[in-house]
Amino acid sequence: MAISESTAIRSQSRLSSFLNNETVRSVFYQIVTLVCVVGLFWYLVTNTIENMSVRGMSAGLDFLNVSAGFGISFTLIPYREGDSYFRVFQVGIANTLLVAVIGIVFATAIGLFMGLARMSSNWLIRTIARWYVEVLRNTPLLLQIIAWYFGVFTLLPRPRDSLDWGGLFFLNNRGAYFPAPVPEAGFGVTLAALAIAIGGAIGLRYWARKRQEATGKHFPAISVGLATIVLLPLLVFMLSGRPLTWDMPGLQGFNFTGGLNVPPALGALVIALSIYTSCFIAEIVRSGIQSVSGGQTEAARALGVKPSWTMRLIILPQALRVIIPPLISQYLNLTKNSSLAIAIGFPDLVSVWMNTSLNQSGRAIPIVAMTMAFYCIVSLTVSFAMNQYNKRILLKER
Amino acid sequence: MSDSTLVTTDDVDKALVFKPKDARPAPPSTVGVIGWMRNNLFSNVSNTLLTIVGAYIVYTFFSAVLNWAVFNAVWEAESRRECLDLVGRSGACWPGVAAWMENLIYGLYPKHQVWRINLGFLALIAWVIPLWLPRVKSKVAIGISAVLIYPFLASYFFMGGNKGLVWTLLIALGVTGFAWVWLTTLTEMRYGLPFTRFMAGMLGASGKPQEVQVKYGRFSMLFVFVIALVLVTQWELQEVQTRQWGGLFLTLVISGIGITFSLPAGIVLALGRRSNMPLIRILSTTFIELFRSVPLITILFMFNTMLPLFLPVGVEVNQLLRAIVAVCLFAAAYMAEVIRGGLQAIPKGQYEAADAMGLGYWQSTTLIIMPQALKIMIPTIVGNFIGLFKDTTLVSIIGLFDLLSMSRAVGEDSRWLGLFIEPFFFVTMIYFVFCFLMSQYSINLERKLAAGNQR
Numbered sequence: 070m071a072i073s074e075s076t077a078i079r080s081q082s083r084l085s086s087f088l089n090n091e092t093v094r095s096v097f098y099q100i101v102t103l104v105c106v107v108g109l110f111w112y113l114v115t116n117t118i119e120n121m122s123v124r125g126m127s128a129g130l131d132f133l134n135v136s137a138g139f140g141i142s143f144t145l146i147p148y149r150e151g152d153s154y155f156r157v158f159q160v161g162i163a164n165t166l167l168v169a170v171i172g173i174v175f176a177t178a179i180g181l182f183m184g185l186a187r188m189s190s191n192w193l194i195r196t197i198a199r200w201y202v203e204v205l206r207n208t209p210l211l212l213q214i215i216a217w218y219f220g221v222f223t224l225l226p227r228p229r230d231s232l233d234w235g236g237l238f239f240l241n242n243r244g245a246y247f248p249a250p251v252p253e254a255g256f257g258v259t260l261a262a263l264a265i266a267i268g269g270a271i272g273l274r275y276w277a278r279k280r281q282e283a284t285g286k287h288f289p290a291i292s293v294g295l296a297t298i299v300l301l302p303l304l305v306f307m308l309s310g311r312p313l314t315w316d317m318p319g320l321q322g323f324n325f326t327g328g329l330n331v332p333p334a335l336g337a338l339v340i341a342l343s344i345y346t347s348c349f350i351a352e353i354v355r356s357g358i359q360s361v362s363g364g365q366t367e368a369a370r371a372l373g374v375k376p377s378w379t380m381r382l383i384i385l386p387q388a389l390r391v392i393i394p395p396l397i398s399q400y401l402n403l404t405k406n407s408s409l410a411i412a413i414g415f416p417d418l419v420s421v422w423m424n425t426s427l428n429q430s431g432r433a434i435p436i437v438a439m440t441m442a443f444y445c446i447v448s449l450t451v452s453f454a455m456n457q458y459n460k461r462i463l464l465k466e467r
Numbered sequence: 468m469s470d471s472t473l474v475t476t477d478d479v480d481k482a483l484v485f486k487p488k489d490a491r492p493a494p495p496s497t498v499g500v501i502g503w504m505r506n507n508l509f510s511n512v513s514n515t516l517l518t519i520v521g522a523y524i525v526y527t528f529f530s531a532v533l534n535w536a537v538f539n540a541v542w543e544a545e546s547r548r549e550c551l552d553l554v555g556r557s558g559a560c561w562p563g564v565a566a567w568m569e570n571l572i573y574g575l576y577p578k579h580q581v582w583r584i585n586l587g588f589l590a591l592i593a594w595v596i597p598l599w600l601p602r603v604k605s606k607v608a609i610g611i612s613a614v615l616i617y618p619f620l621a622s623y624f625f626m627g628g629n630k631g632l633v634w635t636l637l638i639a640l641g642v643t644g645f646a647w648v649w650l651t652t653l654t655e656m657r658y659g660l661p662f663t664r665f666m667a668g669m670l671g672a673s674g675k676p677q678e679v680q681v682k683y684g685r686f687s688m689l690f691v692f693v694i695a696l697v698l699v700t701q702w703e704l705q706e707v708q709t710r711q712w713g714g715l716f717l718t719l720v721i722s723g724i725g726i727t728f729s730l731p732a733g734i735v736l737a738l739g740r741r742s743n744m745p746l747i748r749i750l751s752t753t754f755i756e757l758f759r760s761v762p763l764i765t766i767l768f769m770f771n772t773m774l775p776l777f778l779p780v781g782v783e784v785n786q787l788l789r790a791i792v793a794v795c796l797f798a799a800a801y802m803a804e805v806i807r808g809g810l811q812a813i814p815k816g817q818y819e820a821a822d823a824m825g826l827g828y829w830q831s832t833t834l835i836i837m838p839q840a841l842k843i844m845i846p847t848i849v850g851n852f853i854g855l856f857k858d859t860t861l862v863s864i865i866g867l868f869d870l871l872s873m874s875r876a877v878g879e880d881s882r883w884l885g886l887f888i889e890p891f892f893f894v895t896m897i898y899f900v901f902c903f904l905m906s907q908y909s910i911n912l913e914r915k916l917a918a919g920n921q922r
Binding site: 193203204209219406409423444447 | 507508510514517518520521522524525556743744745746747750756757759760761762763764765768769772773775776777778779780853857858860861863864871875878887888891894895898899902903906
């Protein structure tokens with residue numbers, strides 16, 4: 070009687086210790102989660118298959134070789150109306166990347182300027198910069214894009230009365246026109262010289278750093294390198310007989326021909342994206358520079374470092390550690406935000422692929438998957454590179 | 468030599484009193500308005516030049532905007548043609564915005580039903596007012612009830628129509644919640660007791676044991692619920708389809724749902740990503756990374772085209788719901804990363820101390836870790852809310868009539884054809900005021916919560 074009771078208690082305690090075991094619980098919870106997730110997926114997939122068979126849709130990739138049959142208003146890479154859907158995908162990617170690259174360049178420049186202005190010792194400049202940032206980052210980007218497009222670019226004069234800067238640049242409601250460089254035979258030599266100069270400048274900097282580490286002697290590698298990059302190709306260009314002509318935009322009939330045309334949608338998109346992102350970059354720059362404690366400047370001064378070097382050698386390297394990760398994520402945001410182009414009809418990836426192509430071909434699943442895959446690949450690549458960089462610059466604490 | 472150190476009797480008689488000279492007045496150029504201007508605007512040549520440039524920029528900007536928006540503006544007109552005849556493009560044409568004002572705020576909601584929206588939002592404001600009142604102790608419960616129970620009430624205000632049995636019960640719950648919030652607030656402010664305890668006292672159970680008091684409290688709440696139920700069954704509102712929702716109202720509904728969903732979902736995902744269980748960690752990470760690496764517009768498109776495919780044949784999902792699902796999932800993924808940032812900033816000692824106190828996982832998370840993580844991340848969390856509020860403009864691309872689409876529609880009205888800048892200006896102001904107030908409130912809150920760290 071007593072024995073059986075004690076075994077009952079023991080078995081009960083064994084059971085409860087089994088139930089309270091951390092590993093057992095963790096396995097149990099994971100199995101439950103797995104069952105739920107698999108069940109959800111199974112439910113979604115069976116529904117999708119059934120829906121697709123009801124609507125006569127297909128999920129194959131065979132449509133990629135079919136001719137898309139619609140025109141695209143702006144293409145960076147050559148495209149004709151008869152080209153395949155896959156070509157449309159490429160055109161979309163090229164346009165998205167174009168917007169992203171131009172936007173990043175402008176956003177960085179404006180953002181850096183505004184960030185420095187926010188730290189100005191002049192109260193008025195500081196206040197203007199502060200309100201620039203506050204107003205523009207507290208209004209939706211889509212609103213800004215649409216306002217630039219409908220409120221500025223479509224209200225510009227007709228081509229006949231277009232704004233004219235010295236007969237070189239024209240601005241009208243069909244966009245902005247620039248002279249386009251047309252390389253002639255022999256221009257390749259100048260490009261080669263440019264490549265050599267860049268290589269030489271990098272080599273020079275490497276050598277200068279080695280020498281400084283070994284002997285302590287300083288060599289102005291950056292200014293000399295920049296001079297090489299500018300002067301060497303220029304010299305070669307002059308010597309090879311200036312093999313470059315400019316294609317000037319000119320009014321013909323009702324419209325401009327020739328030159329480089331930036332359509333209104335691209336202009337509005339790039340301006341809105343770079344101004345919006347510049348606000349965030351300005352804040353990142355400001356917080357980065359302010360994160361370096363004042364003691365660093367004082368210590369540099371005490372060591373006799375020249376004031377012009379203090380910023381470059383002491384403050385910036387430390388500030389960049391704080392600035393670069395959020396800066397890169399802003400670049401990614403800008404790239405993702407370029408998808409808002411669809412609101413003003415600029416043919417980026419989402420607009421030509423996820424909207425026009427999807428509506429025409431009806432292949433929702435492969436198209437959505439390909440679009441998301443593109444953005445995922447870009448983001449994951451950048452964040453992988455970012456993690457490597459972060460590991461490298463991590464504060465070495467001893 | 469020794470003389471000088473000797474203390475003579477004379478010196479002792481007149482006690483040494485140190486009398487400092489009066490401080491000289493500060494140079495006039497460093498104090499007051501002039502001094503401030505000298506220091507901040509005209510300290511040297513380059514600074515003076517910058518001031519002049521800045522003043523020029525400010526002058527040009529404000530004169531342009533004020534001339535356009537106020538001095539040259541037309542305030543009364545019948546159509547855009549009339550405006551253009553009066554001032555051309557040099558002044559704003561505000562009558563167009565005024566004529567569309569109701570649509571900008573309520574969308575296509577039937578005019579005679581608009582009071583429901585107003586009442587719904589007033590109810591929300593009334594619901595959360597106690598959070599700022601002194602001597603109210605049940606603030607956490609009130610806040611949670613506003614998130615969990617208020618939506619039932621609001622959804623009936625906004626949608627109306629036939630209510631089945633379940634929905635009737637839920638709406639009654641909403642009414643009960645509202646009644647409880649204010650009854651508790653009043654009793655706590657007056658007697659320092661929550662409503663249920665107060666009622667127990669009133670019913671003569673004040674001396675009785677705890678369980679009996681709780682029972683009396685529950686009974687009184689049940690009584691309130693029954694009254695609410697009776698009221699709700701008598702209450703009929705005409706149905707308004709979500710297709711007619713729009714304007715600022717729709718923007719607030721979508722962002723409100725997104726904000727309330729994203730915080731708890733983000734917390735769960737962040738905990739999942741930091742979990743020790745590999746499967747849960749992988750699933751959370753995949754979800755977060757997938758939703759964070761694609762633009763919101765692709766997610767909206769995906770849900771718009773794929774959600775009908777995912778659900779059983781014949782189930783119709785209205786477009787608003789598709790947009791809300793997309794926005795919620797997107798916001799949750801972003802919020803998860805914010806929360807994770809907060810969790811990573813908590814020193815390991817806090818976890819170890821919680822373990823040493825014998826707290827389990829959920830206890831240490833809810834009592835020790837999460838409050839600290841949320842507190843340090845308040846500015847980022849609010850920043851995320853602001854981002855979400857701005858991002859709701861994207862639903863206009865998939866064909867919902869939010870504030871932005873409504874402002875675009877003004878310029879497509881035949882009477883106000885081409886009137887774009889004015890509505891955009893007005894809508895920009897609305898967005899700016901909302902976002903700016905949110906960010907200022909978060910700064911304020913941060914300062915208030917950080918008071919404990921300043922000694």
